[in-house]
Amino acid sequence: MAAIFALLAALSTATTKNGMAAVSSAAVSVDATIEPPQISLGESAQLTVMTSGTGALSVPLPVVPGLEFRLVGQSRRIEIINGVTISSTSTIIRVTPDEAGVFTIPGPTPRSPPLVLRVTPGSGAAPSLSPNNPFAPGLKSLIPGGSEANGIRLTPDGSAFVRFEVPKREIYVGESVSAAIQVGMRDGFASSINSLPKLNSADFTLNSLSLQPERAAKVIDGKPFTVYTWRSLLSAIKPGTYSLTFSAPVTVRIRTQPRSDSVLDDLLGDPFMQNFFGASVSKNITVTSPDTAFTVLPLPAEGRPADFSGAVGSFKISTDISSATNTAGDPLTLRMHVNGTGNFDRVESNMLAGDGHWKTYQPKATFNQSDSTGHRGDKIFEQPLIASQPGVQTIPPLVFSFFDPGTRRYETARSAPLRVTVSPSAADSAAAPPTALANAAGTAGEEQNKGLRPDHAALEARTDSLIPLYLRPRYLRITSALALLFGGGWIALHRRERHARDRERQRARLRREAGDASLQRMAAASAARDTALYFSSARTALQQCLSAAWQIEPEHVTTAELDARLGPEGDDIRQLFALADEANYSAAPPQAADFERWTNIVRRRMFAEDTP
Numbered sequence: 001m002a003a004i005f006a007l008l009a010a011l012s013t014a015t016t017k018n019g020m021a022a023v024s025s026a027a028v029s030v031d032a033t034i035e036p037p038q039i040s041l042g043e044s045a046q047l048t049v050m051t052s053g054t055g056a057l058s059v060p061l062p063v064v065p066g067l068e069f070r071l072v073g074q075s076r077r078i079e080i081i082n083g084v085t086i087s088s089t090s091t092i093i094r095v096t097p098d099e100a101g102v103f104t105i106p107g108p109t110p111r112s113p114p115l116v117l118r119v120t121p122g123s124g125a126a127p128s129l130s131p132n133n134p135f136a137p138g139l140k141s142l143i144p145g146g147s148e149a150n151g152i153r154l155t156p157d158g159s160a161f162v163r164f165e166v167p168k169r170e171i172y173v174g175e176s177v178s179a180a181i182q183v184g185m186r187d188g189f190a191s192s193i194n195s196l197p198k199l200n201s202a203d204f205t206l207n208s209l210s211l212q213p214e215r216a217a218k219v220i221d222g223k224p225f226t227v228y229t230w231r232s233l234l235s236a237i238k239p240g241t242y243s244l245t246f247s248a249p250v251t252v253r254i255r256t257q258p259r260s261d262s263v264l265d266d267l268l269g270d271p272f273m274q275n276f277f278g279a280s281v282s283k284n285i286t287v288t289s290p291d292t293a294f295t296v297l298p299l300p301a302e303g304r305p306a307d308f309s310g311a312v313g314s315f316k317i318s319t320d321i322s323s324a325t326n327t328a329g330d331p332l333t334l335r336m337h338v339n340g341t342g343n344f345d346r347v348e349s350n351m352l353a354g355d356g357h358w359k360t361y362q363p364k365a366t367f368n369q370s371d372s373t374g375h376r377g378d379k380i381f382e383q384p385l386i387a388s389q390p391g392v393q394t395i396p397p398l399v400f401s402f403f404d405p406g407t408r409r410y411e412t413a414r415s416a417p418l419r420v421t422v423s424p425s426a427a428d429s430a431a432a433p434p435t436a437l438a439n440a441a442g443t444a445g446e447e448q449n450k451g452l453r454p455d456h457a458a459l460e461a462r463t464d465s466l467i468p469l470y471l472r473p474r475y476l477r478i479t480s481a482l483a484l485l486f487g488g489g490w491i492a493l494h495r496r497e498r499h500a501r502d503r504e505r506q507r508a509r510l511r512r513e514a515g516d517a518s519l520q521r522m523a524a525a526s527a528a529r530d531t532a533l534y535f536s537s538a539r540t541a542l543q544q545c546l547s548a549a550w551q552i553e554p555e556h557v558t559t560a561e562l563d564a565r566l567g568p569e570g571d572d573i574r575q576l577f578a579l580a581d582e583a584n585y586s587a588a589p590p591q592a593a594d595f596e597r598w599t600n601i602v603r604r605r606m607f608a609e610d611t612p
Contacts, residue, residue, distance in 0.1 A: 029052055035218065041099070074090065076088070077089075164182075170295045174312045176233040176312070179206070180230070183227070183248045190253075196230065197246045197247065205236075206234055239297055299312070310343075312346070315338050315339065316339055321335070329387075335383075338379045359386040363381045400413045515606050535576065539577055559574055
């Protein structure tokens with residue numbers, strides 16, 4: 001026992017020598033937190049300085065009049081997050097106020113922001129037993145695996161937790177809401193997170209999950225934790241009432257002897273030192289968050305606009321044109337900006353339809369996100385236009401319809417009309433000079449007819465050859481050149497048509513090969529009972545054959561396009577598209593007879609589109 005106390009004294013001396021706290025230098029980050037940020041006089045707060053990186057950095061204890069700082073302990077840990085090794089050091093300092101007031105504590109480095117501690121007057125009695133005070137005597141811990149505080153449920157050994165945060169619990173089908181998944185690991189007890197957090201529900205989708213989490217030091221129930229936060233977008237695929245949970249596999253250290261048998265637990269305040277001296281083994285466990293109740297509402301059928309594409313959120317639109325002046329026949333670019341918050345993957349628009357004044361082409365879209373999850377941003381549609389005639393032309397307003405969860409109704413945003421001045425083309429201008437020349441020639445003839453007439457008969461012009469003009473060498477050269485040009489143009493046109501036929505045959509061959517490959521993947525997926533791969537391959541095969549028949553891109557073959565082109569005849573194809581969307585989340589795969597039915601439907605559609 002004397003040897004143990006001597007070792008403890010040596011560790012304490014080495015840690016607090018010259019009143020300095022030696023911590024790892026954070027080439028990546030230096031974070032400082034104080035918990036709780038408000039206490040009563042007579043209580044204490046905990047200042048945690050977490051550093052990550054290599055090297056050495058000495059952080060002196062802060063000096064603030066009215067506050068007493070005392071070093072409690074220090075721990076270092078090496079974690080593996082998704083295969084990336086992170087080394088960090090946590091220094092814990094107890095802060096005890098001598099008087100009430102608002103105190104500003106400088107950061108550990110010149111670039112660190114200051115921390116604020118508010119101290120309210122106390123009653124002069126013993127320290128409060130509030131759960132916000134990590135140093136209050138007699139404070140009871142959370143019951144392992146049972147009680148919850150602020151949505152936190154610790155594992156049975158108190159080493160880790162998973163927490164799910166979402167701004168609201170009632171959403172609509174297709175609506176995207178920001179979600180935060182937190183994995184907390186107690187310093188010295190949990191060593192690594194073995195994979196990304198997983199959503200334990202087949203009725204929701206989790207999109208744009210950040211690969212690298214945010215990291216922060218927190219004090220929970222008086223214990224130091226490192227909290228990793230992933231941010232994502234959560235959306236539901238069908239209405240109903242659900243209960244969501246998240247889980248994460250972690251590696252923790254488990255004691256091999258009862259806690260009551262360890263004499264060092266009461267002597268070593270540092271959890272890292274407790275596990276270092278106490279017998280423990282590593283164990284892989286799965287940590288699950290408390291249940292989160294969710295209500296998913298269907299989108300109303302009443303008042304749904306005809307151009308509604310499934311966009312749910314809050315959006316605004318604006319339009320602009322590449323140039324306010326143009327020449328007839330030259331292309332312009334019309335742009336429509338859709339900005340706001342919502343499910344931008346369902347934001348679609350056909351923009352301007354062609355009419356007698358404008359010839360239009362298929363628009364293309366790009367998305368610029370304003371946050372890490374893509375919930376906020378600006379989607380830009382660009383459509384080429386060509387004016388059919390000169391003059392001052394007006395581009396009519398564009399409309400975009402969406403469902404706003406805030407107002408609980410469909411909204412239609414409209415842009416302002418745009419004016420474009422179109423000048424005549426060069427071909428139109430070239431047609432004017434002959435008329436002007438004819439008028440000028442007539443005027444000159446009238447001027448010549450005025451005055452005296454000649455007193456002798458005007459003779460016709462003389463010629464020195466009786467050879468017809470069309471047989472003279474100069475005209476023969478012209479006619480020969482014209483013949484050569486005609487022959488070369490005919491050959492070039494014939495060659496282009498032949499190449500076009502070759503390309504069309506090649507495209508047909510590639511479509512057949514792609515269809516055969518999709519059918520093979522469908523057969524393999526059917527044999528392996530892989531529902532998601534089967535319906536994904538079936539939808540790809542139908543998109544390929546329908547895009548070739550409709551002369552559009554395969555990704556533009558959507559449910560809305562099926563409704564517009566096929567009508568009631570496309571019920572089977574629409575149902576297959578819906579099954580492809582839900583197959584990834586369904587836990588009950590269809591029977592073999594279902595695979596055969598859908599395979600026959602795909603084969604009939606592919607044969608119908610290939611048959612002229």
